Amino acid sequence: MAHQKSVNHAFWAHWWSKFIGYSVVAITLAILYFFLLLPIGVVLKKALVNQQGELSFAYFELLFANNLQTGAIYNSIGIGVFTTVLATFLSLPLAIINRKFAYRGKQLLSALLLVPMIMPPFVGAIGIQRFFARFGTINMALLDCALISEPIDWLSGSFMFWAVVVLEALHLYPILYLNISAALNNVDPSLEEIGVTLGISRLGRFFRIVWPLARPGFFAGAIIVFIWALTDLGTPLLVGFHDTLPVRIFNLVTDANENPVGFALVFIVILMTVSFFLLSKLLLGSTKKFQMMARGHVSSPTVPSTWHHWWFIYPLMLGVSLLALIPHLSVVITSISDQWFMTALPENYTLRYYGAVFQQELASVGIKNSFFLASLSTLFDLVLGLLIAYIIARKIVPFTGLLDALVMIPLALPGIVLAFGYVVTYSNTWLDPLHNPVPLLIIAYGIRRLPFMVRSATAGLQQTSISLEEAATTFGAGSFKVLRTVTMPLVMANLIAGALLCFSYAMLDVSDSLILAMKDQFYPLTKAIYVLYLEQGSGEFIASALGVIGMIILSCCIVGSSLILGKKMGELFRS
């Protein structure tokens, strides 16, 4: 009798745990289907179906018959490659220094390094214009000092490509820096110590021991930076460089007379993203065998720095952040300028635009909404991203490579395509953005930033041995308990890095905010900035002021989370 009971028990327990496991996988995949594949499918079918309603590849032929589109493809790949290289050169030394050395003000400087990734939309363009126009700040300053006689045309012709690359790299290096830092901290220091005992040189240790182990983390960041730069719309528009894929797509699909070739181009971008991703994974990412047993939770050896280290630590740390903060600085100056016309700096300064911001209900509502939406979408990303990363890293379903590539798509998708896909798919349903856009906004924010979390968490999981989880299972912990008590703490650094990116970029989301938040009570910060920016007169100054406030809030979030999370955050910023 007792046996019979136990057998039944085993049977049900077995199927229950299977059921839970498969349900989680099924729900995860369903979310991806309903909020990624379905909405983009609805929009992108216009690329594959001709006006007679038949399947047709004519738009693709037309696309490749046009030199402008193919030229834009090359330009975008170029921007992606050079941005990734430049961002690597910027972030790698910083990450290494922070792992190696202890120095005064490290916490603050490390947090400062992350600030450039938060650039409020729209107002950035004003700043750049102000600084780099032919009679803008820089040229006026140079002219005033008689260093040049003719203004330099910074934002024209051949400069533009490189201007985009530099701005992209300065904007995106924090992503790489976060990922490399997390990865370096995941490398068991004892492995490096073994290298010391084997008499391998410092450089050799780095390239032969540390780097191969940290590579998944680097790869996770680099692929995001590459695809981001490849598909970024904002920066090329800011510079005025229109021969890139994202700008072409944006123009074609938002043309008053919508051109289906634009949707064909979106297909090309998705295809490029997925294949670049799979290709680089093939070349760089064979990480399975690099799982580490004991990990970097052991305090890594930091060297207390001395004065002869300072000459490179401080200039590098400060230099990179300040350089990257030039566009931000220009926004700050705009926001306090009074009468700024054709001079290097404003003639007068004023704080009245800040006063004006606080009189606008729009501003406070926007900030509140953005906080609410970004927090929930980050939570959404944390849960969904970790589950997906888990499915991918532990190969729970077949074809995890495809799933992996699939979740990269949101990064490649032009924002308007997904947002518009939501509008079309969910009109007249309970998710209709016309009535209450909040659920769709949270999902849209979440889906669009999902790649950050998935990449970050996957890198962490790949660096963590599966036997740590198995051990917990044998000790009687159920799957969710294992996830909570063992897996998550082990990849905490990666999760924090991912969540930070998700939150910051959700706060700065443009397309979904513009298209889905249609009533002003739902306007997020970015749409509030946009609305103010369009106002005549002092509009752009008030928008800049609100942008600055947004930057300050986000910077406080970053620095604040580093203080609140203390030791865990320290795993990112720690040496």
Added chain:
Amino acid sequence: MQVELRDVNKRYGAFVAVNKLNLTIKEGAFHFLLGPSGCGKTTILRILAGLEEVTSGKIFFNKSDFTLMPAARRGIGMVFQNYALWPHMTVLQNIEYGLKVRKLTTMEIKKRLTEVLHFTQLTPFAGRYPGQLSGGQQQRVALARALAIRPTILLLDEPLSNLDAQLRLEMRDNITRIQEETKITTLYVTHDQKEALAMGSHISVMHGGKEIQSGSPKDLYLNPNSTFLAAFIGETNLLPGRVSEITAHEALVTSELGSIRGSNIRGRFKVGDPVTLSIRPESIKLDLGRSDVSPDNPCEIALKRITYLGELEQMEFTYGAKAEFLRINLYNAPDHQLQIGQKTRCFIKPSKVVILPPPQELGPNT
């Protein structure tokens, strides 16, 4: 807890990791699973732990079917080869984990922690993180963690393979002592036959996903049932030959070394059957003119090399036309004046000659 595997198969695609395995581990036994890497022994351990599902077959714990029981509910204590200590928890937290999952009372948890820390001599290290411990200490934490939950079965996966030689000997005794004191049914997986011989009360030898022989260490050593086993456990000389004569208890085998009489017949052989003789190096006696050596199976050999190891001299001899060597171990070596190249004679007791079927291809694991 008595454990039984019945007709267990495990396939990964075309690869057969475990092949129709039947195995019983008696209540309270210290059972060894011994075999070369890739023989499926770790897979069996993982199947028992519930980390892998069987392709077919059943598992019984105390006669109830546990085949489908989820890992978390099996009540098993497992020590992983890499220890799998959670790096983000202290020694104490590592050990506490299984107890907390079981929702034991604080009192009970405290009691067990004290007990197991003391038992494994880890009390001074309770607050440290695994990364701050030596290999031996980590191994003890892994063991303590597994013991604290008072498992019904203790599974050990090559627990000593990551330790240096000195520590390994120490930990062997530790584990044996703990097993004797707790009487927990224990399955110990290793590829190190010395470890198995030294520690085990019952050894199952695995090869190609199958159990090929099981028994006490002595039984396995003295009566191997295959050339693989004879060679895997301890040292041996394997000599191919052919049965030339059969009597009631003995068989005469013609080999390069000469006609050897063996008494230990495993299986039935007919005259003319090809066989392989397994003769342990210490079972061959040199003709040093001593009267206490009975002159059985005399063979002509010539000395090729001597390795002096203190209590033991390892010698290699050439014989017949073969290029192979006959190895002989002399313990507490008596004085001899054998020179390299010198011809001499040796004797072998028929009871020490094991006649085995010739090595057969066990075949690839398909």
Added chain:
Amino acid sequence: MGILSYVIAGLSLATVVCAEPKAPVCKEKLVIISPHRKSTQIEFVEAFKEHYLKTYTCSIVVDWLDQGGASDDMKFVLSRFERTPASCGVDVFWGGGEHPHYELNRRKLSLPFILSPELKKEVPPVVAGVALYNKEETWHAAALSSFGLFFNKTLLKKLKISEPEDWQDLADPVFMDHLSNADPRRSSSNVTMTMVLLQAYGWQKGWEILSGIAANTRSFTHSSSDPIKAVVTGDALASMSVGFYAIAKVSELGSDKLAYVFPAKHSILNPDPISILKGAANQQAAERFIEFVLSASGQKLFLLPQGMEGGPKHSSLARMSVNKRAYSETKVKNISELDPFALQISPMMLDVDRVTTLQFIFTDLLGAVQIDSHKELKKAWQMMIKRGNKAQDRALLAAPPLSEAELLALAEKWSDAKLRNEVINQWVKTTAKKYDDYVKNAQ
């Protein structure tokens, strides 16, 4: 997770809804979609609510929707009509220039609303060459804008260039690399401006001026507000511009630094209409809204400066009105750029039918021959100037790849996306080759 977030979102909505003030006796609703600025929204919605309560003793809730731009809003409306052809859930489409309203009318997605005879006395069918509503009255102009030239006086002085007075001045080689203009494919006001120019100077001369302006343009910007910024920051000397954008900047930074010129003879006033959408659930409220917007008291919100009795409460809107009475009652006080009812020189009358037929194909044509081939055009144009700016060279370079008649014929087939793209590709190819060949032959 999705469900959880929805629950939380629902709760947040509940608080939002609860926070709204208690309704009096009756409560009506109006849903407006509009790319109009926030300031316009605030002034009109507040005033309308007040007016509604007073006139109809009823409170009204106005849902103001916006997706960020006219084409986004239009797309939203169209996609909803595609799903549910009876109604799109929105009552009124307001603003975004004339194109969306022409398009809504063409697709029969807007409802006619005949103005009362009293109101028609104040809002005539045509003023200064502009139709203020169409025959069926499916749309009504709610405000007017002008098109003109915006330039940086300081910089002109510095570079010793005389101030431009008419469109053709912008084609002068002295402005080489000194103009900033929006890509007509991105800015419907720019399309209208170029079509006005073409109508004003005739097909051939018009194309020469357009080509000259394009050659002088530094880069075609993505948004119609960027050229204004470029002129203000000194990145460009001048641009073609919508009046009220430019005038706002001039009044902000001073007329000694910036200026806006309306070349009345060669320009037009442009309606910014309002339409009621098919299947409007609140049709009556929508009609009342249009009546209010067109009425003198509504129009004064556009005309009067902020703070003045009957004017906007929060910020000046400074637009041209369509209501005669509104002008006569605000004479000296109004801050509109022009009074269309009292213009000295009457502006051109834009051929609306022609604009409607041609707008899409013409935009694509401009895009192909001037913007997608901008680099080549610039080189060829500079070469032509170097070789003495000869009339025959200019005619050759400026000539579009097809005649006006051919363009009109092709316009009918322009909704065929495949044909459209094939033709565009062809235009880009042949035009770029023409420019390149010219440079090659000249060398």
